[in-house]
Amino acid sequence: MTVHSKLNVLVTRDLPGDAISRLRERLQVDLPSPDEEIGHGRLVEHIVDKQGLLCLLTDRVDAEVLANAPLLKVISVCAVGYNNVDAEEATRRGILITNTPGVLRETTADLAWALLLAAARRIPDGDRMVRSGGFAGWSPSLLLGHEVHGKTLGIIGMGDIGTAVARRAAGFGMRILYHNRNPSSLAAEVGAEMVSLDHLLSNADFVSLHVPLIQSTHHLIGKRELDMMKPTAILINVSRGEVIDEVALVEALKMDRIAGAGLDVFENEPKLAPGLVGLKNVVLTPHIGSASFETRERMANMAVQNLLVGLECGRPQHLVNPEAFHG
Numbered sequence: 001m002t003v004h005s006k007l008n009v010l011v012t013r014d015l016p017g018d019a020i021s022r023l024r025e026r027l028q029v030d031l032p033s034p035d036e037e038i039g040h041g042r043l044v045e046h047i048v049d050k051q052g053l054l055c056l057l058t059d060r061v062d063a064e065v066l067a068n069a070p071l072l073k074v075i076s077v078c079a080v081g082y083n084n085v086d087a088e089e090a091t092r093r094g095i096l097i098t099n100t101p102g103v104l105r106e107t108t109a110d111l112a113w114a115l116l117l118a119a120a121r122r123i124p125d126g127d128r129m130v131r132s133g134g135f136a137g138w139s140p141s142l143l144l145g146h147e148v149h150g151k152t153l154g155i156i157g158m159g160d161i162g163t164a165v166a167r168r169a170a171g172f173g174m175r176i177l178y179h180n181r182n183p184s185s186l187a188a189e190v191g192a193e194m195v196s197l198d199h200l201l202s203n204a205d206f207v208s209l210h211v212p213l214i215q216s217t218h219h220l221i222g223k224r225e226l227d228m229m230k231p232t233a234i235l236i237n238v239s240r241g242e243v244i245d246e247v248a249l250v251e252a253l254k255m256d257r258i259a260g261a262g263l264d265v266f267e268n269e270p271k272l273a274p275g276l277v278g279l280k281n282v283v284l285t286p287h288i289g290s291a292s293f294e295t296r297e298r299m300a301n302m303a304v305q306n307l308l309v310g311l312e313c314g315r316p317q318h319l320v321n322p323e324a325f326h327g
């Protein structure tokens, strides 16, 4: 592939592996030093002479950034979720947007299960007890949790990752319900039954969220939905924090209206809703769904490849706004 070396790209953060050095071999790369602040201001300032942008889900690529990017041709997001980009405005300006689907599916599904098991079986409570010297020996009622095998798993958003989470449930002999905009062609493979959102919420023992963040999924789970869940149910979120009304969730957990939650993502990341950290019935991880050595390297390679193809005027394999491509 030949990309003209005079092209300038902005990379907002160094990535694992050697993907960025491969980018440097072909393009002028503007990469902040590790101690440099990477804020919105820097993005607005540095985008002005760039044809390409390789960004993270934490970089807000809004109308202000795009208005200051007269040369920009490609935005390569190193994530599957690209809700950080004003896609409508980018498309209007003819800028291609790409993401990194597929490569993080299994890793993210693993983390959903780690949270599910940790919340159900109270692993963090047990870990804290043992470390603090509070373990005084086996006891019949010590840290009782909820069984997982044989229960009902409800998947909201039966896409790539939702299906991978559902597939793992076979080993636990679980019944699987799912809710999706359209019937999923993958559901039969995992024996999942499509139901309404309300049916899923009131029947599932574990509810796992796998929807993209779009207007219709913002606060998809709020007070009404939490009230519908079983008091013994556990809510898992590895998608985007804004899918849950976090204030309503804190209230539901505080009042034991549901049994627990496992959260990898937060509504105002990295800030947490008041009261969340004080709750015992929630397991929290810092947005690490795709954080394995192998997956982060695959994501970086894919993001670089998408950028190079787009800058070469080709159609990137993982283009999310084909309407902006005029090959």
Ligand code: DGY
Pocket (backbone or CB within 6 Å): 057, 078, 079, 080, 081, 082, 104, 239, 289, 290, 291
């Ligand atoms: C994504 O890719 O959207 C995840 O949230 C981060 O890996």
